[in-house]
Amino acid sequence: MKKLKPRQRLFVYQLMMYGLAAVFVLVVATQADWPKIQKNFFNTEIAADMFPEVITSAVKNTALYTALSFVLGMVLALALALMRLSSLKPFRAFAIGYIELFRGLPALITLLFVGFGLPIAFSGFRIPGGVLGRGSVGLALVAGAYMAETLRAGIEAVPKGQTEAARSLGMSQTRTMFTIILPQAFRIIIPPLTNELVLLIKDTSLFFILGSTPGTKELTKFARDFMNAERNATPLTVVAILYLLITLPLTFLVRRLERSAAKAR
């Protein structure tokens, strides 16, 4: 057999790959039951029925749950990150223990603990605010653990000379942290923090476990109930598109931020 030159070999290889992909597409296109798929996943009548509630109620709730979880999680993360970097060993130990615990558990378990465990353990105690309150606190407990590590990395990425300059001007340790270090740390961690936000948006789909009333359904629960009522999967397609409409711009933003951060360095 004649030996091919490297460039020819690459050409043959690419030709094979494209051929394989073409065969795959052809098989799917001919074998799939298109009318059935359209009826079950792309039924425009059912899709139209979902509006406007899917926006005014479901998207609104998803956004609300995400926002509150993120804000509460951030506050918790700040406290944990500062404890993690504290010179006091008990603080450090607590922060490490907390972070490892909540990063190691499925978010669903934490939500169940907050929603149903707490009222049993402390009889009658309920976190106020219904599904919004309980769910957001539960998710914030998880998100706080992740964001604490992100924030710690950001704080440690600020050059040591910044602290020295601030302290040499007479600033206290606390003032240095809040006016000099944290503003710079947050700028560094905007990309990973946006990723956390995207994860949170998706995790709010776990809120169904806390029970729901028509007014508290977020996107996923809304779609599931709609699906069951109509015996049709179109609602899933609709909310999948809505999720992507929210998350894709965010991930796109992250990529741009990362690129501009790389350029600034």
Add this chain to the structure above:
Amino acid sequence: MTHAIDVRNLHKAFGDLEVLQGIDFTVETGEVVCVLGPSGSGKSTLLRCLNRLEEPNGGQILIDGEDMTDPDADVDQLRTNIGMVFQQFNLFPHLTVLKNLTVAQTGVLGRPKAEAISIAREMLERVGLSDKTHDYPAHLSGGQQQRVAIARALSMKPKMMLFDEPTSALDPELVGEVLDVMRTLADEGMTMMVVTHEIGFAQEVADRVVFMDAGVVVEEGRPEQVLEHPAHERTKKFLRMVSEH
């Protein structure tokens, strides 16, 4: 008489490495002292011990008669009397030049904002950068950044200024503008302690030169004495090596 800086038997070790092995020296008010020495001689550590950016392991440091090493000393308050300029400038990159100069004035000294701003503008004029007031540090050259850093330290109206190799990170053509600012400051009577490799600056501006090696003060005296007629072999060797470059 109280000295501006009075260091007594100062010791500092990093682990097993003894960086300062019993340093004694004084700086008088209005005096300009340049500290020379090979890298690793402990000169930067000495400077950083003075405002306790490094924690000394032993000895005493009196700044204008006040004990910096007293465990009960309000170090934050004492530091406002001691301006410091770093090799890497260390400007706050997220703040404008003006904000760099006012953030500690208002936050630490409690000066009203208007007063802080007017002091900041005055100091920027002194270092010749009035036109950069609203720029961010990243938009300035190294020499300009270091002049802003000097202005930032001066904004606190300190009693003395410490310079830790202020021109070592600069491109050669930018060294002059920083040294000019420091020379003016010296002429105006500021008490200054300068760790530097700029022999020419030491010769011209210093009232006294201190030569350090291996954690001890080898010799000190008038610049013409130490730099032109060094008494110790180690000083001679160092000066030979520096002048070869």
